Every structure is written in C-alpha cells, then in structure tokens.
Amino acid sequence: MTTIDEPIETPDVETTDLTIERVEKPEFDLSPQEKRFVGWHITVAITALMIGSMMGPIQSFQFSGLDLYPYLEPVIKSYYQGLTLHGVLNALVYTTFFIVGFANLTTMKGLGRSLSHPVINKVGFWTMLTGLIMTGIPILTNSATVLYTFYPPLKASWAFYLGLTLVVVGSWIEGLGFYLTLAAWRKDHRGVRSPFIALGGIINMAMWQIATLGIAVEILTMLLPWSLGLIDNTDPELARTYFWFTGHPLVYFWLLPAYVSWYGMLPKQVGGKLFSDSLARLAFWLFLIVSVPVGFHHQFTDPGVPQTWKFIHAALTYSVFFPSMITLFTVVASLEFAARRQGGKGLVGWIRTLPWGDPSVAAQLLAGILFMFGGIGGLTNASYSLNLVIHNTAWVPGHFHLTVATAATLSFMGISYWMVPYLAGKQLWSPKMALVQVWTWFVGMIIFSNAMHVLGLLGAPRRTPLGSAPYVPEEWNGHLLRVSIGGGILLISVLIYGWVMLRTALGPKVEAHLVPTVPIAESIRHPQLTPVWLDRFKPWLIAAGLLLVVAYGPQFIDQIFNMNLNAPGTDFVPWPS
Amino acid sequence: MSNGEDLNVAGAGPAGDGLDETALTMGIDPYERNWMRLTVALLVMFFTTVAIAGFAMGIQVTGAYQEVDPRTVLDTEPWATPGLRKIGDKEYEAYVVAQTWSFNPSEIEIPVGSTVTILVTSPDLQHGFKITDTNVNTMVVPGQVSKVTYTFDTVGDFPYICHEYCGTGHATMFGVVKVVPEGTLDEVSGDTGGDTDNEANSDEDDSQ
Numbered sequence: 001m002t003t004i005d006e007p008i009e010t011p012d013v014e015t016t017d018l019t020i021e022r023v024e025k026p027e028f029d030l031s032p033q034e035k036r037f038v039g040w041h042i043t044v045a046i047t048a049l050m051i052g053s054m055m056g057p058i059q060s061f062q063f064s065g066l067d068l069y070p071y072l073e074p075v076i077k078s079y080y081q082g083l084t085l086h087g088v089l090n091a092l093v094y095t096t097f098f099i100v101g102f103a104n105l106t107t108m109k110g111l112g113r114s115l116s117h118p119v120i121n122k123v124g125f126w127t128m129l130t131g132l133i134m135t136g137i138p139i140l141t142n143s144a145t146v147l148y149t150f151y152p153p154l155k156a157s158w159a160f161y162l163g164l165t166l167v168v169v170g171s172w173i174e175g176l177g178f179y180l181t182l183a184a185w186r187k188d189h190r191g192v193r194s195p196f197i198a199l200g201g202i203i204n205m206a207m208w209q210i211a212t213l214g215i216a217v218e219i220l221t222m223l224l225p226w227s228l229g230l231i232d233n234t235d236p237e238l239a240r241t242y243f244w245f246t247g248h249p250l251v252y253f254w255l256l257p258a259y260v261s262w263y264g265m266l267p268k269q270v271g272g273k274l275f276s277d278s279l280a281r282l283a284f285w286l287f288l289i290v291s292v293p294v295g296f297h298h299q300f301t302d303p304g305v306p307q308t309w310k311f312i313h314a315a316l317t318y319s320v321f322f323p324s325m326i327t328l329f330t331v332v333a334s335l336e337f338a339a340r341r342q343g344g345k346g347l348v349g350w351i352r353t354l355p356w357g358d359p360s361v362a363a364q365l366l367a368g369i370l371f372m373f374g375g376i377g378g379l380t381n382a383s384y385s386l387n388l389v390i391h392n393t394a395w396v397p398g399h400f401h402l403t404v405a406t407a408a409t410l411s412f413m414g415i416s417y418w419m420v421p422y423l424a425g426k427q428l429w430s431p432k433m434a435l436v437q438v439w440t441w442f443v444g445m446i447i448f449s450n451a452m453h454v455l456g457l458l459g460a461p462r463r464t465p466l467g468s469a470p471y472v473p474e475e476w477n478g479h480l481l482r483v484s485i486g487g488g489i490l491l492i493s494v495l496i497y498g499w500v501m502l503r504t505a506l507g508p509k510v511e512a513h514l515v516p517t518v519p520i521a522e523s524i525r526h527p528q529l530t531p532v533w534l535d536r537f538k539p540w541l542i543a544a545g546l547l548l549v550v551a552y553g554p555q556f557i558d559q560i561f562n563m564n565l566n567a568p569g570t571d572f573v574p575w576p577s
Numbered sequence: 578m579s580n581g582e583d584l585n586v587a588g589a590g591p592a593g594d595g596l597d598e599t600a601l602t603m604g605i606d607p608y609e610r611n612w613m614r615l616t617v618a619l620l621v622m623f624f625t626t627v628a629i630a631g632f633a634m635g636i637q638v639t640g641a642y643q644e645v646d647p648r649t650v651l652d653t654e655p656w657a658t659p660g661l662r663k664i665g666d667k668e669y670e671a672y673v674v675a676q677t678w679s680f681n682p683s684e685i686e687i688p689v690g691s692t693v694t695i696l697v698t699s700p701d702l703q704h705g706f707k708i709t710d711t712n713v714n715t716m717v718v719p720g721q722v723s724k725v726t727y728t729f730d731t732v733g734d735f736p737y738i739c740h741e742y743c744g745t746g747h748a749t750m751f752g753v754v755k756v757v758p759e760g761t762l763d764e765v766s767g768d769t770g771g772d773t774d775n776e777a778n779s780d781e782d783d784s785q
C-alpha cells in the first residue's frame with residue numbers, strides 16, 4: 001500500500017476544535033515532468049495575456065483622442081483588429097489555458113496522485129496549442145477581424161473557426177483525462193469524499209463541456225462549411241442562440257477556478273480554514289446546473305426569440321444569484337475565522353488582520369471586492385427590461401472588466417504569485433513589486449470601469465472607437481478621459497506583472513524549503529461529514545440535462561427546424577484593411 | 578459563529594466506521610442559513626419587480642416579430658421605401674433599414690407626444706439600434722425584423738446609434754430622431770422620411 005491509499009484519519013470531536021492542527025499526511029507532490037506540463041499551460045496563458053492586454057490600454061487611449069493605431073499599422077490595421085486580438089487572447093486563450101493548467105494542478109494535488117492517463121492530457125494540450133496557432137494567424141493577418149463573438153455574417157477565414165474548435169476540443173480531451181483520474185482515485189478510496197479542490201476544478205470542466213456544445217455545433221454545422229464555401233449563407237439569429245448557449249456559461253468557466261482558490265486555497269493562505277465544505281460543494285453543483293440554461297439573457301434585445309423564453313431565462317439567471325451569495329458568505333466567513341484566530345477584532349476591523357502584505361492574498365481579496373460590484377451590475381444586466389438601458393453600451397465592458405478581467409484575472413494573477421514559483425522551483429521575484437501590481441490593477445480598474453459604466457448609462461455604444469465617433473456629445477468627454485487614465489494605470493500594472501513573472505521564471509533555483517507550496521485549506525468540519533449527494537456527479541448531471549431540455553429545448557427546436565440559411569453577408573471584406 | 582450543530586455528528590467515523598451515511602446533515606451555520614433565506618427573499622423581490630415592469634407597466638423587450646429574406650427584403654414594400662408613415666393621430670410607423678454603414682432614413686422628425694412603432698431590419702450584417710435617452714434598444718439581425726414602440730414625450734434630438742460592430746464604418750453609423758414642439762412640424766407632410774426617398778413617402782402624404 002502506498003501512502004496515498006491510507007484511509008483518512010477519523011474525524012472526532014477534537015478535530016472540530018478549531019485550535020488543534022490535524023496530523024499532516026506525507027504529501028504527494030508533482031514530479032518535475034508534471035510541473036513542467038502544468039507550466040506550459042501557464043506560460044502560454046500568460047504570454048497570451050501580455051499580448052492581448054497591450055491592446056486594452058491602446059483602446060482606452062483612443063477614447064480620449066490619443067490614437068496610437070498609426071504606429072501599429074504594420075500589424076494591427078484597425079481598432080477592430082486590435083479588439084479582436086484583445087477579446088480572443090484575453091477572454092478565450094488566456095483563460096482557457098490558465099484554467100486547464102490550474103485544473104491539472106488541483107486535480108493532481110487535490111487527489112494526491114498523478115493523472116491516470118497523462119498521455120490523454122498531453123494530446124489535449126497539443127490540440128489546444130495547435131488550435132491557438134491556427135486562430136492566431138488569421139487574426140494577425142487581418143483576415144478574421146470579427147471580434148471574439150464572430151457573429152455571422154461577418155466572415156472570418158476558415159482557419160479561425162477551425163482553430164477555435166481545436167482549442168475547445170483540446171480542452172475537452174484534457175477534461176476527459178481529469179474524469180478518468182477522478183474515477184481511478186475513487187476506485188481506491190471508496191466511501192471517501194473527493195477532495196474539494198479537485199472536485200471543484202472537475203465540475204468546472206464538466207460544465208464547460210456541456211456549455212461548449214453550443215459553439216461546437218455553430219461552427220461545425222454553419223460557420224466552417226460557410227467559410228470553406230460549401231454553403232453560401234448563414235442563419236444569423238440561430239448562430240446567436242448557439243453562441244450564447246456557450247457564451248454565458250463561459251463566464252462561469254472563468255470564475256469557478258477563482259472560486260476553487262477562494263474556497264479551497266485562500267483560507268489556508270490567510271491562516272484559516274474553509275468555513276463550510278458542504279456549501280462550497282453545493283455552490284459548485286448549482287453552478288453546474290444553472291450556468292447553462294440562462295443564455296437568452298444575452299439576447300434580451302434579439303429579434304427572433306420570443307419574450308416568454310427571454311423572461312424564463314431572466315428568472316433562471318436570478319437563480320445564479322443564490323450560489324453566488326453562498327460563496328460571498330462562506331468565503332468572507334472563512335476569512336473572518338482566520339482573522340479572528342489571529343487576534344482580529346471588531347465588526348470589520350478584522351479585515352486589517354489579514355495578511356495584506358502577501359501579494360497573492362491581496363490580489364484575491366481585491367478581486368473579490370471588485371467582484372461584488374460586478375455582481376450587482378450583473379443583476380442589472382439580467383433584469384429583463386432594465387437591460388434595455390445598458391445592452392451593448394460601454395456599461396457592458398465596464399461590467400465584465402470587473403468580472404472576467406478582475407475577479408478572474410486578478411485572482412489568477414494572485415494564484416500565479418505562488419504557482420509560478422512553485423512550478424519553477426524558484427522564489428517570487430520582488431513581492432513588493434507584485435503588491436504594487438495588485439494595487440495598481442485595483443485602482444486602475446475602479447477608474448476605468450466606473451467611467452465605462454457611466455458612459456454606458458449616457459448611451460455610449462460598446463465596440464466602438466469613441467474617440468473618433470461623430471455623435472459623441474461634450475458631456476461624455478470627461479468620462480472618456482477617465483477611461484484613458486484608468487487604462488494607463490492598468491498598462492503599468494500589466495507591465496509590472498509581466499516583468500515579475502519573467503524575473504521569477506528566469507531567477508535562480510532556490511532550496512526546496514524556500515519554494516512556495518500549494519496551499520490547500522482544510523475545512524472546519526470534516527469533509528467526511530458532508531452528505532454523499534454532494535459528492536456524486538450523476539444526480540447533478542441529470543438535473544442539468546433536464547433543466548436544459550426544459551429551458552432551451554423548445555426554442556432550439558423551433559429555430560433549428562425553421563432554420564433559414566439566407567444571410568450571405570457582404571460581397572466585400574467589411575473591415576478596414 | 579458557532580458550529581455547535583456539527584458536534585452532534587462529529588463523533589462518528591468515516592464511511593464503514595459506524596457512521597450513518599444517511600443521517601449526515603450539511604452542517605449549515607445558523608447565520609448562513611438566515612443569509613440564504615435573505616437571498617431567496619431578495620430574489621423573489623427582484624423577480625416581482627421585473628415582472629411588474631415588463632408585463633404590468635409594459636416596458637418590453639423586442640420579441641419574435643417577423644422573418645424576411647435579407648437578400649431580397651429591400652426589393653419589396655415596405656422596405657423598398659423606408660421612412661416614416663403616419664398611421665393615425667400622433668401615431669407613426671418608422672421603417673428603418675440598417676445597412677453598412679448608415680441608417681435609412683437617417684433622420685426622423687415627429688411632433689412631441691407621438692407614438693412611433695419602429696421596425697428595423699438589415700440586408701447585410703448585424704447592426705444595433707439604440708435611441709439615446711430612451712428605452713429603445715434592439716439588435717438588428719439579417720433575416721429578422723425588430724419591432725419596438727415608444728412614445729416621445731420630450732422635445733429634443735435623440736440620436737440612434739449602431740451599437741453592434743459591423744465593420745469599417747461602424748463608429749460613424751447613426752441617425753437622429755428629432756422631436757419638435759407641436760405645430761412646428763410641417764403638418765401637411767407629417768412624414769419626414771429618409772434622405773433619399775422623400776418622393777416615396779409623398780405617396781403616403783396624399784392619403785392623409
């Protein structure tokens with residue numbers, strides 16, 4: 001028997017006494033090869049983020065009339081080509097590679113074992129990378145300036161669609177590797193609750209696999225044959241419905257890994273424990289079932305989708321509020337528990353006791369704070385008729401730079417502050433600079449995002465170089481300037497981040513005890529006391545399937561059976577060359 | 578925050594060790610239980626508010642109205658001659674074509690207090706249609722007609738802006754609803770139509 005097969009220690013009354021540490025098991029650690037494998041994901045991710053993020057500030061400068069595009073001319077021909085690069089590299093490539101890499105780590109570390117079929121995950125990774133290159137080339141050569149939503153009948157090069165498909169399929173293959181590993185672990189550990197960080201990451205992959213069926217079908221049955229010239233026309237409304245089947249759960253795919261860290265790692269980093277193992281699991285299962293059947297809330301203003309379905313999805317979207325509020329409570333309670341244990345006092349005064357000097361902790365705490373505002377804005381977006389005020393205005397990018405670009409991205413940056421040193425066997429280069437990075441992101445984002453929200457309320461459209469739009473009234477100018485200022489601060493933050501990562505990765509190897517370890521939080525209550533139904537995939541997958549059929553089935557059937565392939569688009573390339 | 582509840586079950590061992598698997602509870606902290614109740618209450622409140630706004634107060638979003646063939650839609654009426662049509666006292670229909678990269682008509686003039694049913698479609702790419710400072714906001718999708726109704730109660734210029742990326746000229750694609758004081762509009766005409774098709778609209782004028 002190997003050490004990992006040992007039965008877990010018996011929970012007893014003492015273990016719930018919060019002051020007593022449990023006996024540490026001899027720990028499984030990733031082999032150098034495994035670390036390198038995870039490291040490749042993270043390297044691709046951060047590279048994509050660095051390139052993609054460069055475009056963001058440049059866009060924001062355009063808003064107040066500082067037009068840098070002439071200097072980018074050799075590669076980037078227009079605001080829109082840059083925006084395509086920004087959306088695809090940040091929102092699709094950076095996130096997917098980081099999330100899958102992180103899921104490799106949490107699966108292995110959580111379960112305390114290697115992948116059962118590492119070759120599957122290798123195939124998955126190389127498929128993703130091939131896809132990335134195939135997608136990148138047409139974007140950089142300006143033959144896919146269709147933004148990251150690629151709404152037909154804007155027609156990109158076939159390589160763009162095929163590349164995206166490969167990225168998605170690659171992530172499915174890696175997901176399969178995780179399921180098989182979990183199954184293998186369970187075989188050896190009958191009756192034992194799956195460790196939370198592993199389960200959380202794998203639930204996220206399962207949700208992603210269900211969700212991405214939408215764009216898979218969209219691309220394979222419509223866009224790819226169309227871009228190859230096999231069919232002449234598209235059905236743009238059906239394409240939108242397919243896209244948003246994937247598009248909304250995409251946002252939970254970005255967030256749940258941050259939640260894995262907030263629930264399952266951050267408490268350890270701040271010297272505490274997870275407040276409630278049961279509710280952490282419940283939240284993840286609820287996200288699995290309610291993330292997908294809500295996509296029509298992105299189509300509130302679409303012609304071609306009846307109001308009834310939009311309203312049903314509005315109601316279902318509200319249900320996502322429930323696991324989000326559980327998360328808020330549980331995470332804050334875990335933090336408070338840790339702070340009070342270390343002498344924190346007062347109703348909110350305990351917050352100061354948290355280890356704010358640790359950049360990884362500070363990043364995640366600040367990400368969480370901004371996410372609360374993102375959540376409130378999200379409720380507005382989801383509120384059916386209220387959506388009319390802000391749909392497709394600058395409010396929307398204002399909103400999701402708090403969610404994906406902060407709650408997820410800033411948390412991932414925080415994670416990378418221990419993970420990259422851990423994977424590379426190094427020490428973090430200059431935790432001080434890392435702290436500066438974290439705070440500049442926070443401040444820059446508050447300015448940027450607030451200005452974007454206000455512009456949206458005033459009626460400024462999104463996806464628009466507002467610095468050169470003819471209809472911009474005087475009144476917007478101050479806010480446009482604030483967008484640029486926020487963008488400038490964010491630019492500094494991104495550059496520091498890239499520098500810290502580079503110096504860390506290239507830094508000298510240090511002795512093992514100086515290298516950070518993977519923080520894994522225990523829960524206050526022993527996980528073995530969590531009911532079994534919170535550890536089973538089957539009931540939740542069935543529930544997810546049923547809800548999908550009810551919430552999406554009728555409208556999908558209607559749109560597919562009445563499909564009108566009649567939109568050819570333009571007979572010229574519609575974007576600037 | 579107490580975890581008193583847990584202590585009752587905490588004495589049991591893991592599976593196969595005398596633990597009654599069926600008797601496990603989630604061990605929810607009483608504060609958190611109340612928090613969850615509050616969440617549900619909030620949700621019910623949000624939902625009710627939105628239902629009232631949408632269905633009792635009639636602040637409605639676009640629905641499925643009509644499908645057209647984007648390849649031929651501009652060849653036949655009413656889309657062959659987009660513009661404003663007077664259909665009653667202070668009631669209008671505005672047929673608006675959103676195309677790369679302009680709106681036709683690009684100006685709609687109406688007396689204050691008018692109710693306008695706006696119908697928009699696109700023969701080429703997806704576009705957006707949002708009238709600043711109003712609740713009029715819809716996607717324009719080739720193959721579909723978007724229909725929205727709005728009553729303009731204040732005098733002023735209300736730009737309508739394309740808010741979906743549609744290529745090169747996207748940032749310059751807009752038009753204006755001019756809401757003018759009663760009596761200042763040439764009431765004989767009533768129709769303002771588009772830049773290009775005032776003749777077409779004059780047919781309509783005759784019928785008034």
Ligand code: HEM
Pocket residue numbers: 053054055056057059060083084086087090091094147148149394397401404405409448461462463464465486487488490491494
């Ligand atoms: C470095 C800081 C960043 C700045 C200053 C920035 C700025 C901007 C601006 C000005 C826009 C264009 C708004 C428009 O025209 O509608 C935009 C769009 C967007 N950004 Fe960022 N951004 C940053 C980082 C990020 C990150 C980290 C992510 C995601 C991980 C992200 C995801 C997006 C997405 C998905 C869009 C929408 C693209 C589209 O509409 O097609 N951004 N950003």
Ligand SMILES: [Cu+2]
Pocket residue numbers: 247248251297298
């Ligand atoms: Cu959404």
Ligand SMILES: [Cu+2]
Pocket residue numbers: 703704705739740741742743744746747748750
């Ligand atoms: Cu446009």
